[in-house]
Amino acid sequence: MKPAAATPTRTVDSVPLLDLRRQNKVVEADLRAAFERVMQSGMFILGPEVDAFEAEVAKVVGAKHALGVSSGTDALLLAFMALGIGPGDEVICPSYTFFATAGCVSRAGATPVFVDVKPCCFNLDPATLEKAITPRTKAIVPVHLFGQCCDMDAILAIAKKHGIRVVEDAAQSLSAHYKGRGAGTVGDFGCYSFFPSKNLGAFGDAGLLTTEDDALAERAKIFRVHGAKPKYYHQWVGGNFRIDALQAALLRVKLPRLQGYTKARRQNVARYRAALLERGLAREARSCRVGAPAPEGDANAPMVFPSVCEPEPIWNQLCLRVPGEGRRDALVAHLRELKVGVEIYYPVPLHEQQCFASVRPAHPLPVSERAAKETLAIPVFPELEEAEIDYVLDALGSFFAKGARPKP
Numbered sequence: 001m002k003p004a005a006a007t008p009t010r011t012v013d014s015v016p017l018l019d020l021r022r023q024n025k026v027v028e029a030d031l032r033a034a035f036e037r038v039m040q041s042g043m044f045i046l047g048p049e050v051d052a053f054e055a056e057v058a059k060v061v062g063a064k065h066a067l068g069v070s071s072g073t074d075a076l077l078l079a080f081m082a083l084g085i086g087p088g089d090e091v092i093c094p095s096y097t098f099f100a101t102a103g104c105v106s107r108a109g110a111t112p113v114f115v116d117v118k119p120c121c122f123n124l125d126p127a128t129l130e131k132a133i134t135p136r137t138k139a140i141v142p143v144h145l146f147g148q149c150c151d152m153d154a155i156l157a158i159a160k161k162h163g164i165r166v167v168e169d170a171a172q173s174l175s176a177h178y179k180g181r182g183a184g185t186v187g188d189f190g191c192y193s194f195f196p197s198k199n200l201g202a203f204g205d206a207g208l209l210t211t212e213d214d215a216l217a218e219r220a221k222i223f224r225v226h227g228a229k230p231k232y233y234h235q236w237v238g239g240n241f242r243i244d245a246l247q248a249a250l251l252r253v254k255l256p257r258l259q260g261y262t263k264a265r266r267q268n269v270a271r272y273r274a275a276l277l278e279r280g281l282a283r284e285a286r287s288c289r290v291g292a293p294a295p296e297g298d299a300n301a302p303m304v305f306p307s308v309c310e311p312e313p314i315w316n317q318l319c320l321r322v323p324g325e326g327r328r329d330a331l332v333a334h335l336r337e338l339k340v341g342v343e344i345y346y347p348v349p350l351h352e353q354q355c356f357a358s359v360r361p362a363h364p365l366p367v368s369e370r371a372a373k374e375t376l377a378i379p380v381f382p383e384l385e386e387a388e389i390d391y392v393l394d395a396l397g398s399f400f401a402k403g404a405r406p407k408p
C-alpha cells in the first residue's frame with residue numbers, strides 16, 4: 001500500500017458513512033446569503049428563485065424542460081400522472097431499488113411488475129423485459145442505481161417496439177451521462193432527488209422532473225399545482241408537488257460544485273478499488289458490457305467490486321458484494337464495531353415487501369434476492385480524507401484476516 005499523499009488532519013478512529021457538515025462548511029457564507037435573499041423576498045413557493053434554479057439545473061443535466069418538485073418520490077408520481085398511468089395499467093420496474101420506484105406506481109393506481117437486475121452493476125437487466133410485457137404494460141422504469149446508468153439503448157429499443165413509455169429513475173444519478181446524454185434525458189421523463197444523501201443534496205426534501213417533450217412538460221407543470229390551469233380551474237386531479245424557493249436557492253449554491261463533488265467521489269472509489277484488488281480483498285465483477293476486458297483481481301478474493309458497465313458513474317454509493325451465507329451481516333457488525341459507517345442498500349427486494357405480497361413478479365428474481373443479502377455500502381462521500389479511506393480498508397482487511405475468508 002502506498003503512503004497517503006495528504007497528511008491526515010486528525011487521528012482516525014471512526015469514519016461516518018456521510019458527513020454533510022464538511023460540504024456545507026465550505027459554502028456556509030453563500031448558503032446564509034441565499035437564505036437571507038429568500039427571506040427578504042417574501043416568496044417561498046416557486047417564483048424567480050425556482051425559475052433560476054430550473055434553468056441552471058436543466059443546463060447541467062442537458063434537459064430541455066426541468067421542473068423543481070417536492071421530492072424524488074413526487075417526481076416519479078408526477079411523471080406517472082402526467083403520462084395518464086392509472087388503474088388497470090402495469091409498470092415494469094426492478095425489484096432491487098429504493099421503495100419509491102414501485103411505491104409511486106401503486107400510488108398512481110397501477111401495478112408494479114418486478115423484473116431482475118444484473119449482478120455486475122445492479123441495474124435492470126434488459127434481457128428480462130420482454131417476458132414481463134403484457135398488453136397492459138404502460139411504462140418501464142429503469143433505475144440508474146448507485147450513480148451508474150442502465151443499458152438504455154437496449155431498454156429503449158424494447159419500449160419502442162411495444163409502444164411503452166420510459167420513466168427514468170435517476171434519483172441517484174443526476175449529472176451522470178449515457179453516451180453523451182444526461183441520465184434522465186433519454187426516456188420520456190427523468191426523475192431526480194435532492195434528498196440530502198444524494199450527490200446534490202438539499203436541506204430537506206426536494207426533487208426534479210425533466211423531459212424533452214413540450215406537451216409532457218406542460219402537463220407535468222399543471223399536475224404539479226393540483227391540475228389547475230388557470231389557478232383554481234382544475235382540468236385534472238393533480239397534487240402539490242412544488243419545490244420550496246428556499247431549497248432552490250440553497251441548491252443553486254451547491255450546483256456549480258457538483259462536478260467537483262463527483263470528481264472527489266471518483267477519486268475515492270479509485271483508491272478503494274486499487275487497494276482492495278492489490279490486497280486481495282476484492283475482485284472485480286465480470287461486466288455485462290459487450291467486449292469488456294476480463295475482470296481484475298484474485299478470483300478467490302472474498303469481496304466483489306462493482307463493475308463499471310456504463311462509463312463514468314457518479315458513485316452515489318459504493319456497494320461491495322460479500323458472497324457467503326451470513327458473511328455480509330458479520331462484516332457489517334465488524335465494521336460498526338470499528339465505528340465505520342455502513343448501510344445496506346437494500347435489505348429486502350421489493351417483491352418480498354409485505355405491501356407487495358399480492359403482486360406477483362414476472363419471473364423469479366434470484367439476482368435481486370442475492371444482492372439484498374450480499375451488498376453493503378461503504379463511505380464514499382466527496383470530503384472523505386485519504387486516511388479515512390485507509391482506515392476503512394484496514395477495517396475490511398482485519399475482518400478477513402480473522403479467518404472469515406471463504407473456503408476456495
Ligand SMILES: *Cc1c(COP(=O)(O)O)cnc(C)c1O
Nearest residue numbers: 071072073098100171193194195
Ligand atoms: C432517493 C430515491 C428516490 C426518492 O427520492 P426522495 O427525494 O427521497 O423522495 C427514488 N428512487 C431512488 C432510486 C432513490 O434513490
